[in-house]
Amino acid sequence: MYDRLLREASDKGVDIYEKPMKPTIKGLYCNNNIWINKHLATTSEKACILAEELGHYYTSAGNILDQSKVENRKQELKARSWAYEKLFPLQKIVQAHQSTVRNRYELAEFLGVTEEFLEEAIQRYREKYGPYTTIDNYTICFDPLGVLEMFD
Incomplete structure (x- = not known):
């Protein structure tokens, strides 16, 4: 599944980087770039995180890191829903x-x-x-x- 998502991202012009990140950060999306925490234990976990970050590519706009804002939480839910329906x-x-x-x-x-x-x-x-x-x-x-x- 992870490889299939990597190909989909590549086909859409989204670059994927596996980098060491803080344990609390599993993935990030910004401007057609996705970073996946290199320390994730399994390819299943990487696939889940990559699917959510691709969900942001397809459904989100702007900086939504501040989850105290209702609109940002809605965009986060859209991205997660996209991932659930994808995987x-x-x-x-x-x-x-x-x-x-x-x-x-x-x-x-x-x-x-x-x-x-x-x-x-x-x-x-x-x-x-x-x-x-x-x-x-x-x-x-x-x-x-x-x-x-x-x-x-």
């Missing part, structure tokens, strides 16, 4: 169900994301859709997480 589209929950994924750990592995990212994405989908949503013949429940398959 964890709802159809992937159905595919995981069809692949007999049994728990959240396996789902995170199936998607190539961190468990933290998975939990945040599920929470965002719950906020957006409520307790469940339907795709084709499948109902995705967010709490508890599961998929119901309907008959044709």
Whole structure:
């Protein structure tokens, strides 16, 4: 997933740099440049951070570092939502169900994301859709997480 996001960024003219950064900073985006903290432990974590920073490329404008401002928080949420939908589209929950994924750990592995990212994405989908949503013949429940398959 990380390599695919790197290619997408390159295709859009966004330069990616892996640099040592403070442990509290995982990634930054500014003017078609993304910095990823070189000390992130896994490629799954790097993919999650890169997806969010690409979300800023696609959805944000200006300096939004000051999260005490409502408009900046809205832009941050847009970027994160973009990342959730990029790495964890709802159809992937159905595919995981069809692949007999049994728990959240396996789902995170199936998607190539961190468990933290998975939990945040599920929470965002719950906020957006409520307790469940339907795709084709499948109902995705967010709490508890599961998929119901309907008959044709």
